[in-house]
Amino acid sequence: VSSGINAEYGYDCVFPTRTARFGSALVRTGQLQLKNTQFATDTAPIDADCSCMTCKEYTRAYLHCLLQEDTTGVILLTIHNIAFQLRLMSDIREAIRADRFPDFIKEYFSIMFPGGDYPEWAVEALASVNVNLRT
16 A cells, blocks of 8 residues: 555554544544534434444434443444545455556545645655645
């Protein structure tokens, strides 16, 4: 996997759980901090396009409530975060097979950073593997 995407979501064995422990849900646009009060009344799933059990069964508001006092919320977020990473890796494999991985990276970053305000470290990391985010 390209260094830019790899570094953004840190593909290691603890990332989905660690981020869940802090109340963060991984989504294409970055992370949702579900412990924040803005999610206390949000009846949407974490990600409407996600088919994981957590997104099918629970709302952001319910998860917000659980995360305040119960480890069940962390478990449900971990399930979602792992499902997110599996989907992302599947999308990456598909892009590689179709010989369009550099385009995939550019599309992915344009979703995560719609204003084009990419972190400089990501721009430099991707440039080192011949992917120019700014063209």
